[in-house]
Amino acid sequence: MASLYVIATPIGNLEDISLRALRILKEEVNIIYCEDTRVTAKLLNFYQIEGKKLISFNKDNENKRIKEIKRCLINSEDVAICSDAGTPLVSDPGQSLITACFEDEFELVPLPGASALTTALSVCPIDTSRFIYEGFLPHSPQKRRRVLRDLLGSTRPIVIFESPHRIKKCLEDIKNILGEKEVFIARELTKKFEQLYYGSVEQVQAQLEEQFPKDVQGEFVLVIGTT
Secondary structure, three states: OOEEEEEOEOOOOOOOOOHHHHHHHHHHOOEEEEOOHHHHHHHHHHOOOOOOEEEEOOOOOHHHHHHHHHHHHHOOOOEEEEOOOEOOOOOOOOHHHHHHHHHOOOEEEEEOOOOHHHHHHOOOOOOOOOOEEEEEOOOOHHHHHHHHHHOOOOOOOEEEEEOOOOHHHHHHHHHHHOOOOEEEEEEOOOOOOOEEEEEEHHHHHHHHHHHOOOOOOOOEEEEEOOO
């Protein structure tokens, strides 16, 4: 029976990929569905993996691609899916694909690897033995604030992803809605300019403002403590 391989890829440093994932990409599959074909092509080129058919898989073409993938599996052709960075389906498109595979009893094979979520938590000074994961908060300021208000009074740390365009506004909303909590931020994990911040919301805001008085750069994992 053909398999759909769900493959975790590096979140920055291209060396952060398992030997098993490289073997599957090189020897077991010819078709790779990916969030951005250019990003996956860079990874394959780095490891000199050639002759693969790369097909985009995103929220805009998800339904069409699910039908294509199911046809491949029916025809006994193994397929891989990977996101731009990290573990697929963790705040990435693809949930409908996994549901469809279970409904039609196709074989799913998860390949563990890099994840911004667990990488950040591994160096977080806040106790995250139990936590709430919210992924990316809504782009709309009103909706973002509504989500934060719903989290008011949480007895567990809250983990979110945030973009450079909204991180300062997000921190201000956290301070105004949740209060002066302790926060931890991991920026640009595994990359050249990786950086960790920890302190009260106000302290971390000051650190970011000093480093980025204008445009903030990088991708962020943000942990909000309970105190």
